Amino acid sequence: MRFWRYAAQRLAFLPLQLFIVSVIVFFLVRLLPGDPSYLLAGPFATVERVEEVRTRLGLNQPLHVQYVRYVLSIARGELGTSWVTSRPVLADIAQRLPATMELVLLAVFFCVVIGIPLGVLTAVRKRGIADRLVFGYGLLAGALPDFWFALIVIFVFFYKLGWFPGPVGQLDLTVSMPRHVTGMYALDALLTADWPALRSAVTHLVLPVATLTAIYMPLVMKNTRSTMEDMLGSDFVTYARAAGLSRLMQLRYALRNSLPSVVTIVGILFWFLLGGAVLVETVFAWGGLGQYAVQSVVNSDYAPLQAFVLLTAVFTSVVFLLVDLAYFFLDPRIRA
Amino acid sequence: MRSWATGSATTSTLPIGNSVDALLEVKDLHVDYLRDAGPVRVLNGVDLTVYPGESLGVVGESGVGKTVLVRAILGLLQPPWRVTRGQVLYEGDELLRQSEKELRTIRGRGIALTTHEPRKHLNPVSTIGAQIANVVRAHATVGHAKARERVLELLGRVGFPDPEARLTAYPHELSGGMCQRVIIAMALAHSPKLLMADEPTAGLDVTISLQVLDLMRGLVRDANSSLLLVSRDLGVVAHYCQRVAVMYQGRIVESAGVQTFFERATHPYSRRLLRAATAARDEGRGATTSAGPRVAAAVVGCAYTPRCPVRVERCATEPPALEPVAAGHLVRCFLGAEIAAGRVTV
Numbered sequence: 001m002r003f004w005r006y007a008a009q010r011l012a013f014l015p016l017q018l019f020i021v022s023v024i025v026f027f028l029v030r031l032l033p034g035d036p037s038y039l040l041a042g043p044f045a046t047v048e049r050v051e052e053v054r055t056r057l058g059l060n061q062p063l064h065v066q067y068v069r070y071v072l073s074i075a076r077g078e079l080g081t082s083w084v085t086s087r088p089v090l091a092d093i094a095q096r097l098p099a100t101m102e103l104v105l106l107a108v109f110f111c112v113v114i115g116i117p118l119g120v121l122t123a124v125r126k127r128g129i130a131d132r133l134v135f136g137y138g139l140l141a142g143a144l145p146d147f148w149f150a151l152i153v154i155f156v157f158f159y160k161l162g163w164f165p166g167p168v169g170q171l172d173l174t175v176s177m178p179r180h181v182t183g184m185y186a187l188d189a190l191l192t193a194d195w196p197a198l199r200s201a202v203t204h205l206v207l208p209v210a211t212l213t214a215i216y217m218p219l220v221m222k223n224t225r226s227t228m229e230d231m232l233g234s235d236f237v238t239y240a241r242a243a244g245l246s247r248l249m250q251l252r253y254a255l256r257n258s259l260p261s262v263v264t265i266v267g268i269l270f271w272f273l274l275g276g277a278v279l280v281e282t283v284f285a286w287g288g289l290g291q292y293a294v295q296s297v298v299n300s301d302y303a304p305l306q307a308f309v310l311l312t313a314v315f316t317s318v319v320f321l322l323v324d325l326a327y328f329f330l331d332p333r334i335r336a
Numbered sequence: 337m338r339s340w341a342t343g344s345a346t347t348s349t350l351p352i353g354n355s356v357d358a359l360l361e362v363k364d365l366h367v368d369y370l371r372d373a374g375p376v377r378v379l380n381g382v383d384l385t386v387y388p389g390e391s392l393g394v395v396g397e398s399g400v401g402k403t404v405l406v407r408a409i410l411g412l413l414q415p416p417w418r419v420t421r422g423q424v425l426y427e428g429d430e431l432l433r434q435s436e437k438e439l440r441t442i443r444g445r446g447i448a449l450t451t452h453e454p455r456k457h458l459n460p461v462s463t464i465g466a467q468i469a470n471v472v473r474a475h476a477t478v479g480h481a482k483a484r485e486r487v488l489e490l491l492g493r494v495g496f497p498d499p500e501a502r503l504t505a506y507p508h509e510l511s512g513g514m515c516q517r518v519i520i521a522m523a524l525a526h527s528p529k530l531l532m533a534d535e536p537t538a539g540l541d542v543t544i545s546l547q548v549l550d551l552m553r554g555l556v557r558d559a560n561s562s563l564l565l566v567s568r569d570l571g572v573v574a575h576y577c578q579r580v581a582v583m584y585q586g587r588i589v590e591s592a593g594v595q596t597f598f599e600r601a602t603h604p605y606s607r608r609l610l611r612a613a614t615a616a617r618d619e620g621r622g623a624t625t626s627a628g629p630r631v632a633a634a635v636v637g638c639a640y641t642p643r644c645p646v647r648v649e650r651c652a653t654e655p656p657a658l659e660p661v662a663a664g665h666l667v668r669c670f671l672g673a674e675i676a677a678g679r680v681t682v
Contacts, residue, residue, distance in 0.1 A: 233414070239457035242410055243522055244444030244474045247436070253459050332461055332506040 002335060003328055010324045014317060021313040022074070025306050026067050035059075036300040040083050057083075070306070079310075080303030084295065089307045092292060098183025099170055099288035100281065104273045106205060107212035111269055115217045116262060119224025120255065123232060138218040147279040150211045154283070157207060164207050165200075167284040175200040208284045212276055216269060223265040227258040260330045267323035271316045358425070359562050360386040360409070360447070360530055365422035367401070367408050367586075370415065378404050380586035380639070381422070383658055386530060391556070391563035393573030393594075395609065396583035402566040403452075405583075406532045410447060411439045426530075445475045448528035450552070452535035454515035458507040464491075464518050465503030471522040490521040495551060513544035520552055527559045534566045549576055570613040574598060579664075582606045585639035588658060592665040602667045602675045604682045605640045638669070646671055646682055 037054040038045075045053075054060050058069065073080065079089040122131040158166045165172060170185050178189040178197040186205060189198035231237060231254035240250050274290075281290035289308060296305040327334050362384040368375035378401045386392050396402055407413050409424050411431055424431040426446060431439065443449075451457045459467055468490060469483045478486065484503075491499035494517040507515055516536060523531055533552060537545035553576055556563045567573050573580055574594055581591040582603065590603040601607050638644070641651040650670060658668040661676040674680040 235451070235453065235456040236459045238407075238412060239449070239451060239519075240459070240470075242407075242412055242443055242449040243471045244440050244442075244526075245470055246440065246474065249470060249474070253462070256461055257459070330461070333508050 006328050006334070007325055010321055014321065017317050018314065021317075022071060022310060023067070025309045025313070026070055027063070029302055029305050029309070030063065030066075032297070032300060032305075036083060036302060039300055074310075079307040082296070082301055082304045084299050084301045084304075089304045092304060093289065093307060093311065095183075096287065096289045096292050099185070099286060100274075100277055100290055102184040102186060102205070103208055103212065103277055103281070103286065103288060104270065106209045107216065107273050107276075108266065108269055110209065110213040111217040111220045111273075112266060114213065115220030116224050118217075119221040120228050120251075122221070123225045123228035124251070126229070134221065138222050141215055141218045144215060145279075146211060146215045146276045147283050149215055150208070150280050150283040153207050153211050153214075165204055167207075168204075169285050169287050170201060170204050171197065172200045172204075208280050208286060211280055212273060216272055216276060219269060219272065220262070220265055224258065224262055227261040228254055231255075231257045260327055263323055263326050263330065267319045270319045271312075274312050274315065357387060358385045359388045359427060360384070360564070361423070361425040362405075362409065363423040363425070365405070365408060365424065366420045367404055367413065368418050368420050370418060375418075375420075378417075378586055379408065379422075381655075382583070382586065383588055384581060384591075386562050386564055388529070388562055389560055390579060391553075391565060391577040392579045392581060393565045393567060393577035394581045394583055394588075395567060395570050395573050398568055400583045401586045402583060403534055406449060406534050406564070406566060409532065410443055410449060411436075441475070444471060444523075444528070445526040446528055447530045447532060448523035448526070450516070450519045450523045450531065450533045450536050452538040454519045455507050455510070455512060457519060458515060460507055463504045463506055464510070465505075468518065468522055468525065471525050475526050486525070487521075490525055491518075493524070493555065494518070494521040495547075511544075512540055513548060516540065516548050517551070520548070520555065524555050524559065528561055530562045530564060531556055532564045532566070535568070536565070537567070537569070537572065545572075552576075570609060582609065587639065587668060588666075589640065589668045590666065591658075596662070596665050600662075600665070600676065602661055602665070602672050603640075603669050604644045604646055604671075604675070607682045608643075646675075646680055 035054075037050050037057065037059060040057075041050045041053045051060075058066060061069075077090075079093070081087065082089050082092055085092055118130075118134055122128070122134050125131060154167055157164050171177065175197055178185055178194040178201075179192045181188045181191050186198060186201035189195070189201050232250070234254070234257070236257075237250050237254050240253050245253075277286075277288065278290035278293055280286070281288045282294050285291070289311075292304060293308040295301070296308065362382055365379050365382040366377065367379035369378050382401075382405055384392075384394070384405075394402055394405070404413070404417065407417075408419055409431070411424075411434065413419060419432060422432070426442060431442065434442075458464065465484070465487055468487045472478065472483045472486045472490075487503065488499045491502060496502050496514075496517065502510075507518070510518065520536075531552070536548055536552060540548060549572065553563070563577070565573060565577055570580075577594060579591060579593055580597045581588050582605065583589070584605050590597070590601065590606045592601070597606070598610070601610050637650070637652040637654050638647075638656050641647050644651065648670060656668050656670045656672075658666045659672060661667050661672045665676075667676070669675065671680050675682055
């Protein structure tokens with residue numbers, strides 16, 4: 001009962017958040033350099049032709065009118081049409097979203113299963129060998145741009161060693177797509193027992209997922225380490241130790257109290273990874289949402305760009321909402 | 337001017353009684369706090385003995401290292417704290433050399449601890465029932481039902497009127513006094529031979545303080561345990577302890593039976609403390625706390641020299657030993673015998 005009241009309180013903020021996001025998205029996109037009318041009309045178009053295109057797109061209207069029309073169309077569930085692909089943005093997104101999700105979810109998974117244990121280990125064995133190695137790595141990863149790292153990874157593991165396929169997308173060109181279930185190729189191949197496709201999809205996933213994990217895992221690790229360190233030095237763990245509780249039990253106390261903070265960082269990680277995916281996808285010609293967004297920027301394609309940013313914002317808001325809801329179960333002090 | 341002070345006080349008799357009988361002996365305990373700028377000496381040679389069944393009160397201003405002392409005894413100090421010298425003997429065994437595993441068998445079972453700020457010392461995301469059960473299971477292999485039974489019994493003993501209802505309470509749902517009772521329940525779960533109570537009443541209302549102290553004393557008596565009560569409050573120590581040890585800047589400067597202490601406190605600092613307590617009581621306040629000097633870098637001589645009204649030359653250059661002025665009455669002062677005999681007035 002209390003949970004639903006708490007959840008309702010959190011949910012109440014969502015519309016306001018989304019309204020603010022929609023305003024920012026709309027006006028930021030219009031601040032981008034480049035006039036889509038010129039691009040669309042082509043290099044040899046006359047001034048009249050460009051003006052015609054502008055009128056057709058509604059770009060000659062005042063900004064606030066454009067904004068109202070934009071919001072109304074969203075309310076109708078229309079995200080507009082891409083000027084480049086000439087398809088409804090919604091269809092484009094639905095087609096590309098699973099590819100990105102596959103990348104992001106796998107990267108989150110590896111960031112969590114590697115980052116949290118490493119964070120705990122280095123907090124427990126402070127100044128041990130692992131701690132030093134990991135500290136150096138954390139510094140390095142924080143300083144490396146993900147797209148650059150992706151190029152290095154491709155150079156080494158595809159070009160030099162030939163262990164993994166090159167940056168040609170999600171599948172080998174010779175492999176046919178698995179039957180559509182979720183749109184995530186590896187998962188679909190697994191569900192439909194399409195082994196050649198599964199093999200191809202997984203080998204193509206390795207390098208981009210490894211890149212994202214390598215760059216973003218330290219975020220989870222460092223946060224886990226510092227939270228665990230605080231908790232291990234806290235009064236209640238000291239008291240547990242004074243009462244003769246085992247080392248394992250002390251660790252359990254510390255870990256359990258670190259969970260809210262770790263869950264928060266995983267929420268933030270989603271957000272970071274969506275951003276990271278934009279560039280990494282481009283490097284790997286992934287064909288996902290990130291690459292779509294980059295193309296839209298390059299082509300001043302307003303509708304998909306707005307949709308992408310809006311979707312990212314909605315997705316992030318939902319993730320943070322889930323984090324807030326998780327707090328309810330993780331920290332009894334919230335329930336009071 | 338006081339030439340007699342420099343001539344005497346040569347033989348340094350061991351201030352500790354019969355070491356076979358002692359339950360806990362702390363000898364010459366030194367603890368440093370390591371900073372980048374260099375170590376700060378926090379305990380500067382603490383000597384302390386607790387006998388079975390007795391209650392000893394350690395009094396001192398805040399910041400003299402009382403909490404560090406109890407934590408050092410249990411081997412709980414972690415970097416940047418470091419024990420640099422000394423011994424902690426529990427039933428004759430040296431605790432400072434024991435492994436974490438060996439210490440674990442003593443913590444909570446041989447020597448238990450209660451703390452100040454009890455709520456901060458309870459796991460905030462776990463129910464008190466589960467926490468006490470964990471303590472019960474730390475030293476006994478008991479099943480779930482048996483542990484629960486024991487938890488209920490402990491909660492009843494520390495004065496929870498409806499233990500069953502409190503099992504699922506979280507620390508933030510309890511008052512400070514209630515949290516302190518939970519801590520006491522944990523500390524007494526295994527009937528320890530020694531209970532160390534670190535400022536058990538700090539932050540509690542006066543009436544709650546007295547309830548908590550009465551409870552603690554009763555439980556310690558029932559279990560025939562010893563009590564090491566650390567406090568800033570001389571009145572509390574006078575009321576609840578048989579012996580008093582006064583701590584000043586990381587050293588014990590005087591120890592005596594409570595009666596002896598209140599009648600014939602000898603160290604200039606003890607006397608000052610007594611005067612302050614009396615003055616505070618007359619003004620209707622209860623504590624002897626003063627914003628005393630923080631522990632500074634290692635002092636060569638007696639740490640009290642700068643504040644001492646009867647200091648002599650050697651006080652600043654040479655540390656006095658903790659020496660008996662009467663049976664069971666030890667004083668760390670070159671003038672101890674003179675003051676005790678009334679030849680010097682402080």
